[in-house]
Amino acid sequence: MDLNKRYTPQTWPDHPETATLEGKNKFVGFWLLLAAETVTFASLFATYLALKDKGPSGMEFTAAGLFELPLVFAMTMILLTSSLTSVYAIYHMKNHNFKAMQAWLGITVLLGLTFLGLEIYEFNHYVHLGFGFTNSAFSSAFYVLVGTHGAHVVFGLSWFIALMLRNAKRGLNMYNAPKFYLAALYWHFIDVVWVFIFTVVYLMGVIG
Amino acid sequence: MSSNAQKTGFGATIWDYITTVDHKKIAILYLISGGFFFLVGGVEAMLIRIQLMKAGNDFLSAGTYNEVLTMHGTTMIFLAAMPILFAFMNSIAPLQIGARDVAFPFLNSLGFWLFFFGGVFLNLSWFLGGAPDAGWTNYASLALASEGHGIDFYSLGLTISGFGSLIAGINFLVTIINMRAPGMTYMRMPLFTWTTFVASALILLAFPPLTVGIFFMIFDRLFGANFFDVTMGGNTIIWEHFFWIFGHPEVYILILPAFGIFSEIFAIFSRKRLFGYTALVFATILIGFYGFMVWAHHMFTTGLGPTANAVFALATMIIAVPTGIKIFNWLLTIWGGSISFTVPMIYAVAFIPSFTAGGVTGVMQAIAPLDYQLHDSYFIVAHFHYVIVGGVVLAILAGTHLYWPKMFGTMLSEKLGKWTFWFFFIGFHLTFFIQHFLGLMGMPRRVYTFGADQGWDLFNAISTVGAFFMAVGVIILLVNVVMTTIKNERVGNDPWGDGRTLEWAIPSPPPFYNFAQTPLVRGLDPYWIEKMEGNKEGMIYAEPLGDIHMPNNSFIPFVMSLGMFVASFGALYHLDGDKAWALPVLIIGLGITFGSMLVRSWKDDLGFIVTKEELIADQERIQREAQAREGGKNGGLK
Numbered sequence: 001m002d003l004n005k006r007y008t009p010q011t012w013p014d015h016p017e018t019a020t021l022e023g024k025n026k027f028v029g030f031w032l033l034l035a036a037e038t039v040t041f042a043s044l045f046a047t048y049l050a051l052k053d054k055g056p057s058g059m060e061f062t063a064a065g066l067f068e069l070p071l072v073f074a075m076t077m078i079l080l081t082s083s084l085t086s087v088y089a090i091y092h093m094k095n096h097n098f099k100a101m102q103a104w105l106g107i108t109v110l111l112g113l114t115f116l117g118l119e120i121y122e123f124n125h126y127v128h129l130g131f132g133f134t135n136s137a138f139s140s141a142f143y144v145l146v147g148t149h150g151a152h153v154v155f156g157l158s159w160f161i162a163l164m165l166r167n168a169k170r171g172l173n174m175y176n177a178p179k180f181y182l183a184a185l186y187w188h189f190i191d192v193v194w195v196f197i198f199t200v201v202y203l204m205g206v207i208g
Numbered sequence: 209m210s211s212n213a214q215k216t217g218f219g220a221t222i223w224d225y226i227t228t229v230d231h232k233k234i235a236i237l238y239l240i241s242g243g244f245f246f247l248v249g250g251v252e253a254m255l256i257r258i259q260l261m262k263a264g265n266d267f268l269s270a271g272t273y274n275e276v277l278t279m280h281g282t283t284m285i286f287l288a289a290m291p292i293l294f295a296f297m298n299s300i301a302p303l304q305i306g307a308r309d310v311a312f313p314f315l316n317s318l319g320f321w322l323f324f325f326g327g328v329f330l331n332l333s334w335f336l337g338g339a340p341d342a343g344w345t346n347y348a349s350l351a352l353a354s355e356g357h358g359i360d361f362y363s364l365g366l367t368i369s370g371f372g373s374l375i376a377g378i379n380f381l382v383t384i385i386n387m388r389a390p391g392m393t394y395m396r397m398p399l400f401t402w403t404t405f406v407a408s409a410l411i412l413l414a415f416p417p418l419t420v421g422i423f424f425m426i427f428d429r430l431f432g433a434n435f436f437d438v439t440m441g442g443n444t445i446i447w448e449h450f451f452w453i454f455g456h457p458e459v460y461i462l463i464l465p466a467f468g469i470f471s472e473i474f475a476i477f478s479r480k481r482l483f484g485y486t487a488l489v490f491a492t493i494l495i496g497f498y499g500f501m502v503w504a505h506h507m508f509t510t511g512l513g514p515t516a517n518a519v520f521a522l523a524t525m526i527i528a529v530p531t532g533i534k535i536f537n538w539l540l541t542i543w544g545g546s547i548s549f550t551v552p553m554i555y556a557v558a559f560i561p562s563f564t565a566g567g568v569t570g571v572m573q574a575i576a577p578l579d580y581q582l583h584d585s586y587f588i589v590a591h592f593h594y595v596i597v598g599g600v601v602l603a604i605l606a607g608t609h610l611y612w613p614k615m616f617g618t619m620l621s622e623k624l625g626k627w628t629f630w631f632f633f634i635g636f637h638l639t640f641f642i643q644h645f646l647g648l649m650g651m652p653r654r655v656y657t658f659g660a661d662q663g664w665d666l667f668n669a670i671s672t673v674g675a676f677f678m679a680v681g682v683i684i685l686l687v688n689v690v691m692t693t694i695k696n697e698r699v700g701n702d703p704w705g706d707g708r709t710l711e712w713a714i715p716s717p718p719p720f721y722n723f724a725q726t727p728l729v730r731g732l733d734p735y736w737i738e739k740m741e742g743n744k745e746g747m748i749y750a751e752p753l754g755d756i757h758m759p760n761n762s763f764i765p766f767v768m769s770l771g772m773f774v775a776s777f778g779a780l781y782h783l784d785g786d787k788a789w790a791l792p793v794l795i796i797g798l799g800i801t802f803g804s805m806l807v808r809s810w811k812d813d814l815g816f817i818v819t820k821e822e823l824i825a826d827q828e829r830i831q832r833e834a835q836a837r838e839g840g841k842n843g844g845l846k
């Protein structure tokens with residue numbers, strides 16, 4: 001692969017992410033990784049459902065009593081929006097418009113950071129109520145499920161930031177186009193998982 | 209060929225192997241370290257058998273016995289059987305599909321080093337306060353109560369090596385999906401490649417539940433979580449589910465590549481196309497699929513209820529059908545073939561009745577009411593050793609002989625090979641056949657001793673004698689390896705003379721770029737097709753000779769794995785409370801790992817180009833060497 005080859009929007013391929021063998025390999029490999037991630041989260045959800053509201057005798061915490069929807073609803077909206085902005089970024093990547101891509105990625109990162117901040121606030125709030133990690137089986141299952149998602153958000157954000165900084169001077173080429181594409185794909189996956197968390201943990205938790 | 213310039217000297221060789229991304233060299237690393245762990249697990253097995261040699265023996269204390277038993281099972285499954293199979297997958301599968309390397313050479317190296325450091329970490333437990341002692345299944349109710357750090361070595365060690373396996377699985381899958389040579393359609397793939405493919409898919413879907421379960425274990429033991437702590441609302445059965453949702457597919461991860469090796473052997477040494485190739489492929493896929501739906505047959509006595517037990521009993525029995533299909537296909541491949549009883553073929557023929565016996569006891573255990581009698585008795589020990597040793601280990605031994613020339617360029621001695629076979633085979637049946645009856649007589653598994661009045665003395669003594677036979681067989685194999693290496697008689701492309709698939713069409717060992725020109729595949733058993741049509745060169749090509757792009761070596765996978773290794777010590781000692789260094793060590797370790805990951809993604813690493821001229825020169829060198837070899841042989845004959 002020649003890094004110095006200059007592309008214009010006209011010579012840039014329609015699907016730069018799979019235009020090279022390396023890109024194709026990354027693409028297939030990443031989807032497989034997402035399959036493994038899906039199984040991981042399925043396992044965490046199953047555990048959470050099994051341990052929901054379970055604790056030492058006399059434990060006061062229940063999902064219905066603990067969770068409140070307004071904050072998590074806001075978080076959901078923010079994360080969904082960030083998925084949309086990452087779509088715009090990849091749209092510009094495919095049109096070989098580096099600046100616009102970076103800008104939309106920047107917005108995505110800001111939204112992601114906001115989400116993360118709210119999540120930290122939320123956890124902090126529960127801990128102050130006495131619902132810490134070691135409080136009960138319920139609390140352990142909750143923090144590990146939602147926390148694993150949070151760790152994915154951190155990783156996704158770091159990935160975006162690293163890509164943006166690394167390529168700031170280099171611009172788009174066939175070497176990094178698949179990476180941008182896959183980082184965005186990862187972000188969508190994180191988003192989908194959150195939708196399930198919102199539904200299973202919070203909505204179903206509050207409703208009972 | 210700048211980065212391939214041959215430096216010599218011991219240090220340079222070590223450095224080359226630490227940084228290599230060549231699938232053939234990584235295969236050798238897997239073989240050596242897997243082989244080493246096989247010996248460690250074997251010594252542990254001998255300790256078990258010596259302790260059980262007679263009633264009331266005090267060779268091992270009860271506590272030590274538990275540690276040895278646990279480490280034997282864990283080592284054999286995770287650190288011996290899987291890595292040795294990975295060695296063959298790495299070395300052979302890319303050649304069989306006509307690829308120049310795997311899809312992700314860098315990740316390939318990372319996968320190996322993670323496995324390696326995980327294995328070392330687990331085994332360091334022996335020197336750092338005691339090994340895990342809750343069985344290789346590590347049931348939570350036992351594990352949470354276990355004192356010391358043994359269980360934590362188990363959890364952290366298996367986490368690291370588990371990541372390695374997952375990476376290897378993804379790598380094989382993508383390699384087989386994307387890197388097949390022109391004409392190598394899915395239904396022309398050799399059976400070993402097919403089984404590698406399906407086993408990798410199982411790895412992909414089975415390892416995450418194990419990792420999740422182990423993480424719960426780590427959190428419970430080291431960070432105060434309550435997943436399995438019943439007094440805090442936890443549930444120990446969750447561990448059992450996750451372990452077996454992983455554990456049952458795991459046995460297919462082991463046996464499918466073994467099936468693949470035997471399929472190759474039957475075809476080569478019967479000089480016949482595999483009978484029922486299509487059926488074999490679909491049986492492989494079916495086994496992989498059903499493999500995920502039977503895990504609760506390990507939990508019949510847990511109390512899941514009659515409905516669950518009935519469903520899982522039926523599903524388990526169904527698996528026997530595709531397995532039976534395979535057995536018949538192999539038999540019909542041999543039937544009417546022109547058979548040569550080389551060492552690999554002898555193993556393959558011996559495998560059929562041995563493995564079938566293990567399959568039959570498996571179906572017996574699938575009958576839930578009967579399993580209430582058999583569970584946790586020596587009958588189970590007999591069963592899984594019949595499938596694992598009679599299937600996987602025989603395949604590993606057969607594959608070692610079959611692929612040794614391809615991996616190292618020399619042939620293991622057939623004569624010593626036969627000695628190994630007979631000692632191992634007789635020892636195997638002597639050890640494990642009788643354990644069926646010990647089980648039926650009521651001897652429970654995982655007991656460190658038994659009483660003289662229980663009537664189990666004689667059979668246990670016989671079983672121990674068998675174990676010594678196997679040990680002798682393995683020692684002869686080691687002698688064979690050493691002698692073969694010292695003699696170093698180089699062999700040509702197709703040392704068995706009847707190779708059918710692409711790996712036999714290129715030199716042994718192949719040059720680092722494998723194929724100077726990508727081959728064009730015209731059917732199943734492509735090399736055999738060309739031979740039959742009198743093609744002297746053995747292949748036709750899909751491309752003209754031209755520049756080749758190859759990946760650069762890298763030190764980063766080693767460093768990343770080392771970081772995980774360091775971090776694990778931090779995590780392990782973190783909760784002792786009196787060790788202030790633990791948390792910094794955890795953070796530094798993770799810092800090393802993520803830091804080197806960042807370095808990796810920051811630098812451009814585009815690999816290097818082997819030019820056409822260099823290729824031609826190298827091919828001429830290979831030809832000269834082949835002629836020298838042939839000349840030497842003829843000279844010797846005259």
Ligand code: HEM
Nearest residue numbers: 253256277278281284285343344589596601653654655675
């Ligand atoms: C690759 C080869 C082998 C594998 C994968 C293997 C696997 C296992 C496993 C999974 C267990 C259960 C451990 C546990 O329940 O915690 C086990 C137990 C045992 N194995 Fe092996 N094994 C192998 C070879 C051997 C050999 C060669 C011998 C004898 C020389 C042997 C003797 C035993 C014995 C005596 C036990 C203890 C059974 C009990 O008390 O429950 N194994 N093995």
Ligand SMILES: [Cu+2]
Nearest residue numbers: 456503505506
């Ligand atoms: Cu099973």
